[in-house]
Amino acid sequence: MSESRSVRAAQAGNAALVLALVLVPLFFEPFRVTQFTQILVVAIAVAGLNLLTGFTGQVSVGHSAFFGIGAYVTGVLIVHAAVPMTAAIIAGTLSGGIAGALFGVPSLRIKGTHLAIVTLVLAASLPAVLSTFSEITGGTEGLRVPRITPPRGSFLAADQTRYYVVLGVLLLIVLGVFMLDRSRTGRALRALGDNEIAAVTYGVRPMRLRIGVFAASSTITALAGALFAVTSGFISSTTSYMTIVGSIVFLTALVIGGRALLAGPLAGAAIAELLPAQISRQSPEWANFAYGAILIALLLLAPEGISSLRPRRWLSRTAPDVLPTPLQQEEAPHDTDNTHDQATSTTHIG
Amino acid sequence: MLRVEHLSLAFRGVQALRDVTFEVAAGGVTALIGPNGAGKTTMFNCISRILTPDSGTLSLDGIDLIGVRASRLPELGVARTFQHAALFPSLDVRGNVRIGADVARHASRPALSVDETLDLLQLSADASRNTEGLPLGTKKRVELARALASGPHLLLLDEPAGGLTHEEVGEMRDTLLSVKERLGLTILLVEHHVQMVMSMSSHVVVMSSGEVIADGAPSDVQSDPRVISAYLGS
Amino acid sequence: MLALQLLVDGVGKGAIYAALALAIVVAHRSTGLVNFAQGEFATLSAMLTVALTGLGLDVWLALAVAAAASFAGGALIQVVIVRPTMRRDLVPVVIMIGLYVCANAIGQLTFGQNPRPLEGLFPAGGLMLGGIRIQWSLIGVILLQAVVITALTLFFVRTKIGLGFRAVATAPEASRVAGIPVERMHMIGWGIAAALGAVAGVSLTNLGVYVEPHMMTTVLVYSLAAVTIGGFDSALGAIVGGTIMGIVESLVTGLVPGVSGDAGILVSLAIITLILLSRPQGLFGRERVTRV
Amino acid sequence: MSDPLVPLLDVDNLYARYGQARVLHGVSLTVLPGEVVVLLGANGAGKTTLLRAITGHVERTGSIKFVGTDITRASPATIVSLGLVQVPEGRGTFADLTVQENLRLGAYTRRVTAAALALEISEIVERYPILGERAGQRAGLLSGGEQQMLAIARALLARPRLLVLDEPSLGLAPAMTRAVFDTLRELHDEQGLSLLIVEQNADLSLGIADRAYVLEAGEIQVAGPAAAIRDDAGLRRAYLGY
Amino acid sequence: TARVGDGGDPAASTDGSLNLTADCLHYDPTAGVTASAIKLGTSLPLTGPLAIPGTFHFGLEAHLAKINAEGGIDGRKIELTVLDDGYDPAKTATNVNELVNRDKVFGIVGILGTATALAVQQDLQDSCVPNLFIQTGAPVVADPAQTWSQIQFPTYTLEAQALAQRAINAGVKSVSIISQNDAFGKAYVDALVGPLQDAGVKVGTRATYDPGAPSVETQITQLAADGADAVFIAALGTKCPQILNGIKSSRWNPLLLSVNFCTSRGLLGLLENGAGDDMIGTTWYKSPTDPQFADDAALAAYREALAKYAPTADPDEDFVLDGWLVGQLLIKVLKSAETLDRASVMRAAHDANLHVDTMLDGVQFAAAGTTEPIGQVQLRRYDSASKTFLFIDPKSGDDLPAGKTRLIIRRTNLPPSADVRETTAAPSEGKP
Numbered sequence A: 001m002s003e004s005r006s007v008r009a010a011q012a013g014n015a016a017l018v019l020a021l022v023l024v025p026l027f028f029e030p031f032r033v034t035q036f037t038q039i040l041v042v043a044i045a046v047a048g049l050n051l052l053t054g055f056t057g058q059v060s061v062g063h064s065a066f067f068g069i070g071a072y073v074t075g076v077l078i079v080h081a082a083v084p085m086t087a088a089i090i091a092g093t094l095s096g097g098i099a100g101a102l103f104g105v106p107s108l109r110i111k112g113t114h115l116a117i118v119t120l121v122l123a124a125s126l127p128a129v130l131s132t133f134s135e136i137t138g139g140t141e142g143l144r145v146p147r148i149t150p151p152r153g154s155f156l157a158a159d160q161t162r163y164y165v166v167l168g169v170l171l172l173i174v175l176g177v178f179m180l181d182r183s184r185t186g187r188a189l190r191a192l193g194d195n196e197i198a199a200v201t202y203g204v205r206p207m208r209l210r211i212g213v214f215a216a217s218s219t220i221t222a223l224a225g226a227l228f229a230v231t232s233g234f235i236s237s238t239t240s241y242m243t244i245v246g247s248i249v250f251l252t253a254l255v256i257g258g259r260a261l262l263a264g265p266l267a268g269a270a271i272a273e274l275l276p277a278q279i280s281r282q283s284p285e286w287a288n289f290a291y292g293a294i295l296i297a298l299l300l301l302a303p304e305g306i307s308s309l310r311p312r313r314w315l316s317r318t319a320p321d322v323l324p325t326p327l328q329q330e331e332a333p334h335d336t337d338n339t340h341d342q343a344t345s346t347t348h349i350g
Numbered sequence B: 001m002l003r004v005e006h007l008s009l010a011f012r013g014v015q016a017l018r019d020v021t022f023e024v025a026a027g028g029v030t031a032l033i034g035p036n037g038a039g040k041t042t043m044f045n046c047i048s049r050i051l052t053p054d055s056g057t058l059s060l061d062g063i064d065l066i067g068v069r070a071s072r073l074p075e076l077g078v079a080r081t082f083q084h085a086a087l088f089p090s091l092d093v094r095g096n097v098r099i100g101a102d103v104a105r106h107a108s109r110p111a112l113s114v115d116e117t118l119d120l121l122q123l124s125a126d127a128s129r130n131t132e133g134l135p136l137g138t139k140k141r142v143e144l145a146r147a148l149a150s151g152p153h154l155l156l157l158d159e160p161a162g163g164l165t166h167e168e169v170g171e172m173r174d175t176l177l178s179v180k181e182r183l184g185l186t187i188l189l190v191e192h193h194v195q196m197v198m199s200m201s202s203h204v205v206v207m208s209s210g211e212v213i214a215d216g217a218p219s220d221v222q223s224d225p226r227v228i229s230a231y232l233g234s
Numbered sequence C: 001m002l003a004l005q006l007l008v009d010g011v012g013k014g015a016i017y018a019a020l021a022l023a024i025v026v027a028h029r030s031t032g033l034v035n036f037a038q039g040e041f042a043t044l045s046a047m048l049t050v051a052l053t054g055l056g057l058d059v060w061l062a063l064a065v066a067a068a069a070s071f072a073g074g075a076l077i078q079v080v081i082v083r084p085t086m087r088r089d090l091v092p093v094v095i096m097i098g099l100y101v102c103a104n105a106i107g108q109l110t111f112g113q114n115p116r117p118l119e120g121l122f123p124a125g126g127l128m129l130g131g132i133r134i135q136w137s138l139i140g141v142i143l144l145q146a147v148v149i150t151a152l153t154l155f156f157v158r159t160k161i162g163l164g165f166r167a168v169a170t171a172p173e174a175s176r177v178a179g180i181p182v183e184r185m186h187m188i189g190w191g192i193a194a195a196l197g198a199v200a201g202v203s204l205t206n207l208g209v210y211v212e213p214h215m216m217t218t219v220l221v222y223s224l225a226a227v228t229i230g231g232f233d234s235a236l237g238a239i240v241g242g243t244i245m246g247i248v249e250s251l252v253t254g255l256v257p258g259v260s261g262d263a264g265i266l267v268s269l270a271i272i273t274l275i276l277l278s279r280p281q282g283l284f285g286r287e288r289v290t291r292v
Numbered sequence D: 001m002s003d004p005l006v007p008l009l010d011v012d013n014l015y016a017r018y019g020q021a022r023v024l025h026g027v028s029l030t031v032l033p034g035e036v037v038v039l040l041g042a043n044g045a046g047k048t049t050l051l052r053a054i055t056g057h058v059e060r061t062g063s064i065k066f067v068g069t070d071i072t073r074a075s076p077a078t079i080v081s082l083g084l085v086q087v088p089e090g091r092g093t094f095a096d097l098t099v100q101e102n103l104r105l106g107a108y109t110r111r112v113t114a115a116a117l118a119l120e121i122s123e124i125v126e127r128y129p130i131l132g133e134r135a136g137q138r139a140g141l142l143s144g145g146e147q148q149m150l151a152i153a154r155a156l157l158a159r160p161r162l163l164v165l166d167e168p169s170l171g172l173a174p175a176m177t178r179a180v181f182d183t184l185r186e187l188h189d190e191q192g193l194s195l196l197i198v199e200q201n202a203d204l205s206l207g208i209a210d211r212a213y214v215l216e217a218g219e220i221q222v223a224g225p226a227a228a229i230r231d232d233a234g235l236r237r238a239y240l241g242y
Numbered sequence E: 001t002a003r004v005g006d007g008g009d010p011a012a013s014t015d016g017s018l019n020l021t022a023d024c025l026h027y028d029p030t031a032g033v034t035a036s037a038i039k040l041g042t043s044l045p046l047t048g049p050l051a052i053p054g055t056f057h058f059g060l061e062a063h064l065a066k067i068n069a070e071g072g073i074d075g076r077k078i079e080l081t082v083l084d085d086g087y088d089p090a091k092t093a094t095n096v097n098e099l100v101n102r103d104k105v106f107g108i109v110g111i112l113g114t115a116t117a118l119a120v121q122q123d124l125q126d127s128c129v130p131n132l133f134i135q136t137g138a139p140v141v142a143d144p145a146q147t148w149s150q151i152q153f154p155t156y157t158l159e160a161q162a163l164a165q166r167a168i169n170a171g172v173k174s175v176s177i178i179s180q181n182d183a184f185g186k187a188y189v190d191a192l193v194g195p196l197q198d199a200g201v202k203v204g205t206r207a208t209y210d211p212g213a214p215s216v217e218t219q220i221t222q223l224a225a226d227g228a229d230a231v232f233i234a235a236l237g238t239k240c241p242q243i244l245n246g247i248k249s250s251r252w253n254p255l256l257l258s259v260n261f262c263t264s265r266g267l268l269g270l271l272e273n274g275a276g277d278d279m280i281g282t283t284w285y286k287s288p289t290d291p292q293f294a295d296d297a298a299l300a301a302y303r304e305a306l307a308k309y310a311p312t313a314d315p316d317e318d319f320v321l322d323g324w325l326v327g328q329l330l331i332k333v334l335k336s337a338e339t340l341d342r343a344s345v346m347r348a349a350h351d352a353n354l355h356v357d358t359m360l361d362g363v364q365f366a367a368a369g370t371t372e373p374i375g376q377v378q379l380r381r382y383d384s385a386s387k388t389f390l391f392i393d394p395k396s397g398d399d400l401p402a403g404k405t406r407l408i409i410r411r412t413n414l415p416p417s418a419d420v421r422e423t424t425a426a427p428s429e430g431k432p
């Protein structure tokens, strides 16, 4: 397939996917729409993680913390300070971004697996912080947050309104990532992830970019958290998205989904969200085992993720080619002094 | 153009550079040669500010380089290649060259466009290939293309001819010389291909064990007994 | 006095973290992977040990049998599941998440939810040292760990095979060129790590933890943190990292007013970040070679 | 020593590819016991791929026999233990291990006592003293040429019957290149080591070679005695530069 | 007795104060009810660290199966859909959404846990779906504004106050507390401190532990250093035996007061010799492992049905019995509903005044006028030598003769019953 034809096919595929996404709420029952809304929320969080992992190869197991910060700042502001919803969402999103930027600082020095574990501990810490401030966060009892309601005079139902708000955000973010992917900054990020020394030699500024990408990534995931608060209406420190489990869900969705910018996070989120529940209905005792086994089987069959399965091209243009095997120290840090022959590893997921 | 004065650098137990002083004249090709472990790559690393020398000064057109961060060097017109090709595997060949071009966009120096550069180094056919499977010689050319695309003043080349046949070495030399004229480049060349070094450089600096042992015109250096015993062999 | 007792408690906590940390280090040293499922493997091994003692086996013998079975299990999983996906970036991470989920489910299915104790490896009770209470089992576990580190260190540094393990973990391709059977080494590495997981699981039961499907859930996080602090390549580092975390956590929560039990993880976050900022490779870790 | 007329290495109709990309198209090549064979070819011709295919590092079909054993499907480890050892292109060292450890790993497939190995290592170090000076330094910190020496030294410690070298002179200074070739010649002369060399410094390599092959676009174009290459004007210009 | 209601005017309540359907979005009175079935649903942790409490569903299912086998409710079988939420409130919300909107269940029964219940309470309220027998005693869930839901446990407040009362009666001067660091632990602590301080008892060290922490030695050291006369334990799962064993080996010898969740036999089986001796706990049902009920007919029926309908369940597990008990209550509520529509059933739940045979004598599920239907608990003492529980008199602490109860009652307008004793425990207010 020629370059331009495959690009056109990818565009057509994306257009079809977007159209389908737009039509969903018109053809499904409200409870399905609500379920899909949650999948879209997770897809946003995954898109956020993909920005970090896909472009720079850094693995964060701490994105649940940013999700939680987004959700809680939003929820607390609405509930305790009567801040208007939009303003609260913006504040929640930015707070997650700031927290992410703070974490970008250690990421200048701490790399690869070490960074992954630090973020893992961060993820484990959020519930502790939430319960320490249970006066305002509600701790495990949680916080009931008012949900997005349809604008006056709207012909949309509440569930449809929520769906479209979240879908709009997701599409904007994917578009943003797509543009970043083709930009100078996108190239610089990938160069930095591949080989810091060589990148610096070509003018890439690691500090700015590393902090920036951490901030941007956590901002997006925090936005997902904020949207979760105002679409689900209840957040608690035991809500899995805010615990390590959330980070694991995002990571799993990222890998299972594959590197297509839109289809990847969507497919990954859908599997991570729907599959366990569906199996659990069939056989609760075997559900976890089956889920784990299916995860493994999927990766054995489609190591580059669902979105890379045939028909491959039309699903989407592929996103960042990742990554220097961050949890596999064999290649991290990716140095120029790499003695390992990497000739056999040519494929990357994001 | 580039002035290196009394530069010294030691790694734990290894004195890699000892009081190195030499100069690179603008518009010429200066070769930096010497036996393995002489400190040539280390010298490059100091100039490109990946390493900071223990003592000594480095200046480029009068600007003190010691105080300059590595990431600012491309803006000053310094580009380099690496002895072991350091390409970005998550970018294709064109993407790698574009990283260079990204620097040039902000400089007022003459530069080749990405396509011109690819063409010049016969990489057009490989433009959308993944860099990991490239043969060694091609990797070297991509490195060179990336450096050229950044529109440099001063080009530091670390063994560009490694793994090329004689014929290919000749082509590379011709290409380098023609681009040098076109863009008004200055080249600092580290290379073990003696024929290439002698045939294209205007000035040769020879290092051994971290020290400069000879400095002069190619023909003079080539007959210097110290150079013969330390580097060329009998 | 209180501080001293808290110190001892901290050492006990640290020993819990260190036990699993050792298995993680071994897996990493021989395969270059950080096995997230290691904790669940250890849980399964502990369950097996319980089952074996239920058949009347002496607890030490049961541990030995469980360790051998774990070795086989770990090696098998490496061959069937991990090997085909080894070289693909993030994929091994999710594979290990899958293994985690499966192992946990197997534990629930076979062992059930109810916690069970395991007979001690060491005598019950303890000694009082000037008012400080130290359990025999803590002393025993620490001695056991000392033996394990010494053996591991000798193995990895002194023996040819140990050197081979380090080679395949850091440079599989160069290892192939040198004729080292990379795949087999990885398989054995997983086996050894799983066997050590059995030791870890049983050690925990000697430190007051009961055998149940979730016995390792939180321990895994702390153990990973301990390994990171100590350095991924150092068995000694794993112990030191675990002990540092246990002691600091115990002292901070025990002595600083207003700091509650939940703060443990926050304390760990602070320790790990501070230590890594000054030594990104961990206290005993070696920095990866980087030069151009 | 084996029968001088039965090839030590017998490659017949070899195909190799990386995923979809086919690189070798039916290559046949032999190395007789005690022979030095040089493989020439332009950038991208497939030389490295051919060597990697022979030593079991890329997908391959066809037939490869080494001392009569079919190794077409053998693992790299088996191939090394049979005595077919490779010095890969570029740095083939264990960057994170010390020079000393790198050398010890050279003998990984052999049964040799620690004391005997130490003796062998000290012999090698005599040839390349820098490796002795840096015994405790990590290999990744050596200069490019020093690492190349280490890679060659390590391969020699495997006591190969056939040593396959991919651009051994890469990164070596002229004097050092000559020293390496001297070593190879010596081992060939004294111990009957057979060599298959990919080397762009054709002057040197043809100097010690019995026969040569020229590979173009994955196919053998020329095969013959080393001297014959010098007689072909085109080849001489391309590979010898005069 | 019950027939399917036509919806009618559900707001027309016999009890004027309860206007159940006033704010319903799309009130669907008879969803899930057909000629042959009543569909119900529940969401609870079948997996994860709280899977043991989750075994509740076995008892519930067994009872419903037994009822179905006996013909159901007027020929309608009860179909219960059980979904796993792993104690994740977000999952509970998804599950309940599915149960109500996809499976079209009539009502939800026995959501387990405080946070999980809170995640769905308002939604069920808004859509007027009965949310019955929530498995929590957290006062925050017992919110009078939440007219479509009802908790089942005696409140944690009541439990804490009963134990406080015992400590005061025993004459202790100081009490330390170790509690789980979450809403569950906090509910107990909040309820405990006031009455103790009012009675002049010093509340000493308050230690908390993280539910996931592997051990609690540090906390025990802290408490032992304080050396209070009594210790109050608000813990769950393996933390209970860890705490009791720790106290034992610390050579500190306080009066042990523990919440109901710590006093299951499975957990006490993990105690080292002599640990946990004389520990005081509470209960309101007939613990299946309590020897005094070894020959109890109600438990025999329970065991028999369980063996038949849920053979994999552990009959000795208190949570399983509790599920059975809820099944018994549920059937009575459904049967007592005037018509089989949601509002009527909910009203029946609010009007309930029930006793079932697995409850201790004198314990009553009495919902009228309160959001905390079970208002009585019995104190009991653990005898480590015989590994059994003995009911005690709350005032004197003396053992009661087998089969006798002396309950501590929340002061309400309960009908007096035989061996019931009123005490001073104050009603807790449902905090918003």
Ligand SMILES: Nc1ncnc2c1ncn2[C@@H]1O[C@H](COP(=O)(O)OP(=O)(O)OP(=O)(O)O)[C@@H](O)[C@H]1O
Pocket (backbone or CB within 6 Å): B011, B012, B014, B015, B016, B034, B035, B036, B037, B038, B039, B040, B041, B042, B043, B083, C291, D141, D142, D143, D144, D145, D146, D171, D173
């Ligand atoms: N980071 C380091 N740590 C320790 N020693 C180093 C380090 N970098 C370089 N060296 C040593 O310094 C000396 C100079 O190395 P350098 O790479 O500059 O040599 P070179 O002249 O480029 O040699 P070659 O021609 O072989 O590439 C060598 O002996 C090398 O081992």
Ligand SMILES: Nc1ncnc2c1ncn2[C@@H]1O[C@H](COP(=O)(O)OP(=O)(O)OP(=O)(O)O)[C@@H](O)[C@H]1O
Pocket (backbone or CB within 6 Å): A343, A344, A346, B132, B133, B134, B135, B136, B137, B138, B163, D018, D021, D023, D041, D042, D043, D044, D045, D046, D047, D048, D049, D050
């Ligand atoms: N890992 C790989 N993936 C895909 N293609 C590859 C890979 N390695 C090599 N190739 C392709 O195989 C062909 C032959 O490459 P090879 O490296 O064997 O050439 P070579 O003759 O050794 O060249 P050089 O002299 O430059 O080293 C080239 O077209 C190259 O792009």
Ligand SMILES: CC(C)C[C@H](N)C(=O)O
Pocket (backbone or CB within 6 Å): E053, E112, E113, E114, E115, E135, E136, E137, E138, E184, E236, E261
């Ligand atoms: C054990 C459970 C039934 C109690 C639960 N932890 C709650 O929040 O109330």
Ligand SMILES: [Mg+2]
Pocket (backbone or CB within 6 Å): B040, B041, B042, B083, D143, D144, D145
């Ligand atoms: Mg060099």
Ligand SMILES: [Mg+2]
Pocket (backbone or CB within 6 Å): B135, B136, D047, D048, D049, D089
């Ligand atoms: Mg090659």
